Amino acid sequence: MCGNLQAAIPMSPKDAAQYSPLALAFLGDCIYERQVRERILLEANRPARQLHEAAVARVRAAYQAKASEHILPLLTEQEADIFRRGRNATGMSVPKHATPADYRKATGLEALFGYWHLCGCEARIREIFSVIWQEVPLHDSATEANDIQE
Numbered sequence: 001m002c003g004n005l006q007a008a009i010p011m012s013p014k015d016a017a018q019y020s021p022l023a024l025a026f027l028g029d030c031i032y033e034r035q036v037r038e039r040i041l042l043e044a045n046r047p048a049r050q051l052h053e054a055a056v057a058r059v060r061a062a063y064q065a066k067a068s069e070h071i072l073p074l075l076t077e078q079e080a081d082i083f084r085r086g087r088n089a090t091g092m093s094v095p096k097h098a099t100p101a102d103y104r105k106a107t108g109l110e111a112l113f114g115y116w117h118l119c120g121c122e123a124r125i126r127e128i129f130s131v132i133w134q135e136v137p138l139h140d141s142a143t144e145a146n147d148i149q150e
Contacts, residue, residue, distance in 0.1 A: 010120020013078065017115065021085040022092060025107045028114030033059050035113075035129045057138055061098035064106035067132040071109075074131065079112060086111025 016024075036058045040051055057063065068083065075083060087108030094103045116125045 009118060011118055013115075013119050016118035017078075017082065019114075019118070021082070021089040021111045022107070024082065024112075024114035024118070025086050025089070025110040026114065027117060028110035028112060031113040031117045031125065032064075032110055032129070035125065039129075039133055061095070061102040061106040063136070063138070064109045065102035067136045068105045068109040070136050071128055071131060074128065075112075079115075082115045083108040083112050 033055070036055050037051070040054045040058075046054075068087075072080065072083070085108075087104045089104075089107060089111075092103070092107060094100045098106070112128075113125060116122075116128075
């Protein structure tokens with residue numbers, strides 16, 4: 001059984017792009033979250049609750065939307081197309097805690113991670129994730145200033 005799965009991945013970029021953007025995002029959600037969880041765990045050995053809270057901060061739609069805006073200039077034309085397909089996908093319901101715009105951008109980012117995984121581009125996943133991890137702040141300074149004033 002595992003042998004058949006391994007034969008399917010990696011696949012050609014053309015074959016990977018044939019999946020619907022929501023299918024790519026379905027897979028990409030776990031690929032992205034795995035990167036987050038691994039990085040958090042390797043930073044420090046903490047109680048499970050703290051690990052969970054740290055992960056949630058980086059997998060929520062608002063953070064992923066900021067991350068997607070940050071990495072857009074780094075994408076190839078084909079990658080930007082996968083992102084746009086994910087962002088523009090229809091048929092998804094937006095959770096209460098996210099704005100529709102943020103949720104769409106987050107879906108585009110997850111579609112990219114799913115696409116890269118199907119293509120076997122693990123180095124590209126690590127490269128872009130490292131940019132996100134190192135360069136996208138967890139908190140917006142304007143939001144923090146509002147929180148301090150209240």
